[in-house]
Amino acid sequence: MSVTPSAIEEARRLLSAQFPPTPLLPAPGLSDACGREVLLKAENLQRTGSFKIRGAWNRISKLAGSPAAAGVVCASAGNHAQGVGLAARLKGIRATIVMPVETPLIKIERTRSHGAEVVLHGDSYEAAFDRAREIGRDRGLTFVHAFEDPDVIAGQGTAGLEILDQAPAAGAIVVPVGGGGLIAGIALAVKEARPGVRIFGVQAAGAAPSAASFRSGTLVRNEGAETIADAIRFRTASAVTLPLLRRYVDDIVTVSEEEISGAVVSLMEEAKLVVEAAGAVPLAAVMAGRIPAAPGGTVLVLSGGNIDPNLIARVLEQGLSRANRYLVLRVQVPDRPGRLHRILSHLASRGVNVLDVVHRRAGWTIPLGQVEIEFLVETRDAAHGAEIVDDLKGAGYLVGRGETNRPAGP
16 A cells, blocks of 8 residues: 655645644643653544544545545544544535444434434444445445545644644654554654654553554454553554554554543643543653653644543543542441531531542441441542541541441541
């Protein structure tokens, strides 16, 4: 498969007529936390909420007016679906999208809002892909691959050209890796123009076939690909994009689920940006120390912002807990009137914000005549949490933290 710098330049001309460049944002708070200058390429601010509109627009623009324009079909975990759906609608082409059954509802509904027919099938991208191929053959539709297509890769590479214009001094670019189309396009565009810029890919540790394939040089399959980063949850690396990755990319690293959720929280808190888990993996890798510092700054490609609101709530809670911003306290007290009020009054007098209270009378760990009270409180940091615990102990309470159960207070 041939993708050239001139093809990426042509894709930029096509894209610029409809979609303006996304901003490259400074991030002082994140830069301080990471110990280096960090710049954010905000693909989450695209019209469809992700970079995928770039490749979809470039591919579908070349179908308009041809016999294939009668209809397109694709498989997607959500973001490519929205890109194809919008591009097809703007070009007056019918689109059918096959998505895994567990695709976040927000991505399904937004794809339908672009006028596309959505078919839910299978428990993985690979299963949805096979079904999309069947539908394409049965209906005579043109298949628009999410990453194994030279026009799609060229379209994604336009993000690299924008980065070169917006951050000419940047020494490194960090990109999420799923099928590899985004990083392949960006790496080709950047390395052909400025070979000294280092390109790093990031995958979730629970679904990292491209990282393993990059190192071994052979295709590696992950049978049990699991991660909250659904947009980059693949079981198999791409035979088409892997040669481009091995030619142009410096390294591909992995990050844990905890590191991903922490990065989502940090982007909300420090940069005021809503970014989906897959889009947050570049920051997770930098914060974990897996990306070497580079002169001129490090650009993080935030590939998308289409996160399920329900997942946001869970990720925020986990992220805040791991950052010692939440503290769970468990106290057993005599089952007598006024004991709950007494503890709450004590916490209130110390300016402790109580977020939740659970009052339990039944349970094999609770002695007769006692009740267990669980508090979820807000803390500034680990030291503040320790102060709260010490204060309660000083008042005569025996306090358990987290999953710990300890007996009675006064």
